[in-house]
Amino acid sequence: MKIASWGRLSQDHHDAIALSDHRCLSSQIQRSAPGISYGMGRSYGDVCLNPGGALWLTRGLNRFISFDDQTGLLCCEPGVTLKEIQDCFVSRGWMLPVTPGTQLITVGGAIANDVHGKNHHVMGTFGEHVVSFKLARTDGTTLDCSRKQNPDMFRATIAGLGLTGIIYNVQLQLRRIESPWLLTDTVPFSNLDDFFALADESEASWEHTVSWIDCLAGPQTRGIFMRANHASKQELAALPYYLPDISKVRRRKNIDMPLTPPVSLVNRLSLRPFNAAYYAMNARKAGAGVAHYESFSYPLDKINNWNRMYGRRGFYQYQCVVPRDNARQAIESMLTAIADAGEGSFLAVLKTFTERPAAGLLSFPMAGATLALDFPNKGGATEDLLARLDDVVSSAGGRLYPAKDARMPAHMFAASYPELTQFSAFRDPGISSAMSRRLLGS
Secondary structure, X not given: OEEOOOOOOOOEEOEEEEOOOHHHHHHHXXXXXXXXXXXOOOOOOOOOOXXXXXXXEOOOOOOEEEEEOOOOEEEEOOOOEHHHHHHHHHHHOEEOOOOOOOOOOEHHHHHHOOOEOOOHHHHOXXXXXXXXXXXXXXXXXXXXXXXXXXXXXXXXXXXXXXXXXXXXXXXXXXXXXXXXXEEEEEEEEOOHHHHHHHHHHHOOOOOEEEEEEOHHHOOOOOEEEEEEEEOOHHHHHOOOOOOOOHHHHHHOOOEEOOOOOOOOOOOHHHHHHXXXXXXXXXXXXXXXXXXXXXXXXXXXXXXXXXXXXHOOOOEEEEEEEEEXXXXXXXXXXXXXXXXXXXXOOOOOEEEEEOOOOOOOOOOOOOOEEEEEEEEEOOOHHHHHHHHHHHHHHHHOOOEEOHHHOOOXXXXXXXXXXXXXXXXXXXXXXXEOOHHHHHHHOO
C-alpha cells in the first residue's frame, strides 16, 4: 500500500498491517517487525513512515474502555481520535486538557509526539495528563507504565516518536468544563515587541493564547493576537445576545479540497492579497467575542484535505522553539531570511511556552517562543531556506519539533535534545521508522 504523511512530500509502499485486538498485539508486531505505528497520518514529516517495511495501523484499536463521570478518568485504546473523545464527553461536561491545532489525531499519536496546544502556560503538554498505559514490545513483553510503575519507560514513551513499543489501554485525565464556548479577545499588533508584550500580559489571565503573523510584512511583522478562556454558565447567561444553537454550529458542512493542483496554490502572488485581507478582516473584529471551542481551536479541521493546496510536490512545516532571552532576535532573523528568499507562509503561527518540567525525555517545548510555518516544496530552494532557518535556531539555543519534521540534520537533533542518549536505552530494537533511520541511524 502506498502511504504518505500529511506533508505529502513522498508516497511510498508500506506493508500495512491493521491492528484491531490488543490481545494479539504482541504476536502481530513480533511477526512483522521492524515496523512503526500509524494512526491518522497527520504528522507532517516521516515520523510515522517506514517505506518498504511494516506499518502498524492503529485506527482499529478505537474503543472506549471505561469512564468515571465523577473524576473524569477515561480509559481508551490508542486509535481513538481526540475528536471522538470530545464529541462524546464535551456534552457531559468533560474535555481534553490539551489538544493541538487539529482534533483529527489519535491518542497514540498525541502521546508519541507529546503534542501541545494554545494553553501550554496553563496546562502543559498532552503527556502531563496521561495517567498510565500498557506497552507492547516486539520481544513479546508487555509493560504497565505510569509515574509509579516503570516510570523511566513511561517518560521515554511520552514524546518517544513511537520507538519504544505500541501503547494500549491508555488512561487519560479529562478536565471539567461548564460549556463548549470560549470567551475570546482579538488584538491586532504591528510588530514583534507588541506581540511579546501581549503574550506576557495575557499569561496570567488568559488560558489560550496564539497569534497569526503576516510573514510577508518583514521582520517588523504585523499580526493578530487571539486569546480565550472557557466560559462558565454564569458568564454566558450575562451576555447581551443569544448564542447560536449548538446542533446548528456542529452541522455546518466542511469545505472540501477535492483535487490536488499541479502546482502550489500557496505562493507570493496569492499570499500577499490573502494576508492583507485576513489581517483586515480580523482587525475589524478586534475586541471581545464568543467562539465555539472547535472554531477557535481547530479552524483547519473544517477544510477537508487542505494539504492538497500545496500541489503535487507537497510541503514542509517548519516549527521551532527558541529560548525567551533570544526569541525576539531569532524570530526577526528568521523572518528576514524568509523575506530575502522571496518566500512566504500562509500558516504562520507564533506563540509562547512557559517553564514546565518536560513530560517526556524528548518533549519539544521549552520556555520561549515557538514559530510554525508552512512552505511549498520547491526542491533545493526550499531546502536552502530551511537550512538558513536551522542556523538561526541552533545559534539561539533552540530546536525543531520532530512531529512536524521531514529533513532536520541528525547533528542538530542530537545537539538540541540533551536526553537523547538516555532515551536510546529504552528503544525497542524491533521498531524503526524513516525518521529514526535519518536521525538515529536505525
